[in-house]
Amino acid sequence: MDTKWITSFRKKLDDHYSWPSLYMFKFIVPTGKEDEVKRLFPRHATREKVSQKGNYTSVTIQMMMPSSDAVIEVYVKASHIEGIVAL
Numbered sequence: 001m002d003t004k005w006i007t008s009f010r011k012k013l014d015d016h017y018s019w020p021s022l023y024m025f026k027f028i029v030p031t032g033k034e035d036e037v038k039r040l041f042p043r044h045a046t047r048e049k050v051s052q053k054g055n056y057t058s059v060t061i062q063m064m065m066p067s068s069d070a071v072i073e074v075y076v077k078a079s080h081i082e083g084i085v086a087l
Contacts, residue, residue: 006072013068023065026087031057036081040074
């Protein structure tokens with residue numbers, strides 16, 4: 001991931017949240033890749049919704065995060081999942 005993006009995103013997170021804080025992750029993945037996203041959050045419940053045509057699935061997870069760096073770490077790990085879109 002681009003270091004400029006990470007620096008900018010960290011600042012936005014720190015300006016908006018007081019850590020620790022509840023944070024919502026939302027990803028869209030090709031249907032069939034949901035388990036790869038869920039493995040990033042092994043002890044947390046996820047909500048999933050399949051797109052109208054069934055090609056994509058949105059995966060939403062809310063969890064307490066200790067810092068902006070912890071949030072960014074999740075996005076970096078998620079970026080290795082083929083076809084993922086982070087919202």
